Amino acid sequence: VKAIHDIIIGSHALDSLNQMLGTERKETCFIITDHGVAKSCLDYFLYKVAEARDAVIIEIPSGDENKNTTNLIRIWHKLLEHSNNTKPLILNLGGGMVSDIGGFAAGTFNRGVDYYNIPTTLLAMVDASIGGKTAINIENVKNKAGVFALPAGVFIDSYFLKTLNQQHYLSGLAEAFKTLIVGDEVEWKWLQSEFMPGLENLDPLIEKAAKIKQRIVSLDFFDKNVRKSLNFGHTMGHALESIYFSKNQSLTHGEAVAAGMIMELYLSHQVSGLHLDTFIKICSFLNKYFKPIEIEEADIGNMISVSKKDKKNFRGSRFLSLLQSPGKPDVNALCSEDQILEAIKFYRDLYRDDDDE
Numbered sequence: 353v354k355a356i357h358d359i360i361i362g363s364h365a366l367d368s369l370n371q372m373l374g375t376e377r378k379e380t381c382f383i384i385t386d387h388g389v390a391k392s393c394l395d396y397f398l399y400k401v402a403e404a405r406d407a408v409i410i411e412i413p414s415g416d417e418n419k420n421t422t423n424l425i426r427i428w429h430k431l432l433e434h435s436n437n438t439k440p441l442i443l444n445l446g447g448g449m450v451s452d453i454g455g456f457a458a459g460t461f462n463r464g465v466d467y468y469n470i471p472t473t474l475l476a477m478v479d480a481s482i483g484g485k486t487a488i489n490i491e492n493v494k495n496k497a498g499v500f501a502l503p504a505g506v507f508i509d510s511y512f513l514k515t516l517n518q519q520h521y522l523s524g525l526a527e528a529f530k531t532l533i534v535g536d537e538v539e540w541k542w543l544q545s546e547f548m549p550g551l552e553n554l555d556p557l558i559e560k561a562a563k564i565k566q567r568i569v570s571l572d573f574f575d576k577n578v579r580k581s582l583n584f585g586h587t588m589g590h591a592l593e594s595i596y597f598s599k600n601q602s603l604t605h606g607e608a609v610a611a612g613m614i615m616e617l618y619l620s621h622q623v624s625g626l627h628l629d630t631f632i633k634i635c636s637f638l639n640k641y642f643k644p645i646e647i648e649e650a651d652i653g654n655m656i657s658v659s660k661k662d663k664k665n666f667r668g669s670r671f672l673s674l675l676q677s678p679g680k681p682d683v684n685a686l687c688s689e690d691q692i693l694e695a696i697k698f699y700r701d702l703y704r705d706d707d708d709e
């Protein structure tokens with residue numbers, strides 16, 4: 353499978369989409385979106401993309417918990433009701449939640465119809481809207497049903513980010529950093545020396561992350577080897593997310609992944625030969641952007657058992673996606689339970705006040 357789709361980035365992206373719809377569209381057009389996005393982004397979108405003004409709008413409630421079977425079925429029904437036996441064309445306008453459920457609907461309706469992603473969160477711009485992994489949750493089990501279905505194109509206009517809150521901004525930032533660190537040594541150097549935070553400077557970061565993700569996906573669409581490198585930071589990040597979730601405490605995906613990356617950098621140093629200097633440099637870089645996450649002594653055991661259930665594990669052994677050096681992932685790194693424990697302790701010690709001793 354040659355998993356390449358167009359990615360158009362910049363203030364002209366929506367003009368290109370408009371032009372494309374004007375010349376190519378013969379089908380019924382649908383916009384799938386959520387309430388929050390409809391409120392913040394739909395007016396601007398329709399102002400820029402006049403060709404979509406007669407689209408049927410399918411709006412679902414916001415939030416990951418709504419990436420569920422109920423809303424998937426609602427979308428399928430709307431597609432059936434309004435497509436009048438023509439081929440529907442779907443525009444997913446929103447964050448990763450919308451591109452996941454909208455992509456799934458598009459990938460399964462009529463056994464697959466064309467769809468385009470127009471991401472409105474930083475996370476979706478650098479990650480979720482690219483590469484054709486789609487999914488819904490089943491009874492709160494994340495991403496339990498899904499299909500691989502490539503979008504026909506992704507149109508990225510960072511103007512949408514003006515209304516995004518800080519929490520979601522940081523989530524996207526963590527994933528973008530991860531992709532640059534895992535994907536390309538030169539881009540890691542760029543991050544250290546040239547990247548400036550702030551909305552007005554995000555386009556180069558988005559472009560670099562989107563292109564790297566596209567390249568990795570094109571090498572391994574079905575996630576059998578190198579695509580797993582994009583899971584760097586996620587085994588320990590998910591373990592942290594799950595203890596916070598079980599205690600009803602809030603922690604964003606990005607904060608969890610950033611902390612997960614630090615723990616997995618420690619493991620990379622132990623297991624995959626990541627040089628001590630680089631290990632320290634990447635940790636300090638991440639520490640500039642993400643605040644320390646508290647891990648209580650009593651939660652360590654739970655984190656270890658969650659890490660045991662990670663999807664990358666095989667026959668009872670733990671395999672993590674680590675780093676040999678920036679741009680050189682180590683996708684099936686075998687780690688022992690003791691090493692995982694040490695990595696958690698390393699992270700806790702980094703942030704423990706001396707007074708706690």
Ligand SMILES: NC(=O)c1ccc[n+]([C@@H]2O[C@H](COP(=O)([O-])OP(=O)(O)OC[C@H]3O[C@@H](n4cnc5c(N)ncnc54)[C@H](O)[C@@H]3O)[C@@H](O)[C@H]2O)c1
Pocket residue numbers: 386387388389392393414415416419446447448449450452472473474475476479480481482483484485486487495512513514515516517520523
């Ligand atoms: N398929 C993939 O490759 C992939 C990769 C990473 C994450 N994901 C999925 O992505 C989802 C998370 O995506 P997300 O972080 O984009 O969250 P999201 O889509 O849930 O959006 C977060 C919130 O921000 C609002 N919002 C979106 N754009 C906005 C804007 N421009 N201004 C103001 N509010 C806006 C939404 O209404 C929502 O309330 C998860 O379901 C995750 O599983 C998928």
